[in-house]
């Protein structure tokens with residue numbers, strides 16, 4: 001099947017005010033298949049002209065049919081978008097696999113997750129309420145939860161469908177209009193999503209999708225005076241630039257940035273349950289996950305056993321073309337492959353290499369593959385234990401006791417997710433309180449998952465919360481009303 005047959009759209013156009021338009025100048029950007037390095041299509045290279053038009057259309061939608069719709073009607077449209085997404089889940093999965101190199105079974109999970117986000121937020125639309133406030137005698141005081149207005153949503157390439165689901169789904173459910181800017185390496189599923197929204201009856205202008213370069217379309221959008229809220233998922237450096245741009249317009253911004261998440265194993269852990277999770281929590285999506293558990297902290301009593309068993313799992317991991325649903329696919333681009341490989345090369349010079357996975361014979365030489373790599377006995381302050389690698393690389397760090405585990409776990413500039421394996425209930429509760437992180441998983445680990453679970457970071461992992469019902473609060477602002485009736 002060709003890409004056009006899968007998408008049913010002309011991806012060189014952008015979606016503005018309910019219509020597909022050719023970007024000014026008619027330029028395009030190539031779509032590369034990361035498994036082969038082949039150019040398989042083109043997307044439109046949007047310009048400030050389309051960003052201006054999209055922001056204006058979103059503003060008009062807020063004043064028009066979309067802004068007047070009841071919460072129940074909005075919820076029903078999201079439910080319909082969910083059903084249409086599920087009906088096309090297989091095509092969407094294939095599109096994502098070709099576009100970003102995600103193994104097909106993982107892409108399938110993403111398209112189903114997109115449908116589930118739309119269902120969750122569709123169901124939440126008419127359950128978002130204000131409060132009444134006990135106040136002075138003779139007054140009634142209450143709050144209204146209002147949409148911000150026009151929301152800019154800028155998403156990365158690692159989980160395009162999940163991240164657009166949690167951002168756009170929540171923003172629309174709360175009554176906002178959206179201008180979505182997908183990553184240049186991963187725009188196809190966002191464009192198909194626009195077609196699904198139109199088919200579901202979403203009014204023109206409520207969702208606009210402008211593809212193009214981050215430094216161009218993304219920068220214009222984040223600095224646009226017509227935007228009322230920005231939400232961004234991506235790298236720390238770009239997040240800082242977006243927050244600076246938002247500050248110039250005094251616009252609120254939600255940032256979900258990187259992580260160096262710790263996965264902590266105590267001597268009393270159920271290792272049979274923990275072992276596959278310890279590895280999977282980083283290897284999924286070839287380590288290209290903000291919440292990847294890239295640091296494995298192990299208490300000395302079980303350190304040798306955990307190390308031995310992790311080596312066994314690593315040696316069985318297979319990297320191959322995404323279409324084959326191997327354990328790992330390629331990384332998204334040549335650039336990412338080079339960045340990750342240089343971390344691995346440095347680790348091989350400075351650290352103890354414990355294990356590597358295997359390259360499948362079908363892995364094309366021009367695909368962006370790297371081998372999963374495990375380093376052991378790593379000092380907590382080494383660069384590979386401090387910096388986000390965004391690839392299939394884990395470091396094993398031994399520790400003696402709970403206090404040391406906490407010190408190491410909290411000893412990076414990030415704080416997105418932490419995982420903990422112990423049967424000691426009191427320790428579970430203590431650690432959950434003391435870990436510097438937006439989520440704590442105890443005897444499980446949910447990298448990237450958990451539609452219902454509020455998610456976000458502290459420190460350089462960002463601020464604001466996405467996912468769960470919490471995201472609906474983030475996409476609204478509170479107005480307080482007092483009535484003096486005597």
Ligand code: ADP
Pocket residue numbers: 154155156157181182183184212213214215216217218219220222233234235236238239241242
């Ligand atoms: P990466 O470096 O891995 O591509 P980024 O954080 O730069 O990750 O990209 C995430 C998203 O941010 C993408 O949609 C990208 O186009 C966009 N982006 C990149 N640079 C900017 C910028 N200066 N302003 C706004 N958005 C940007």
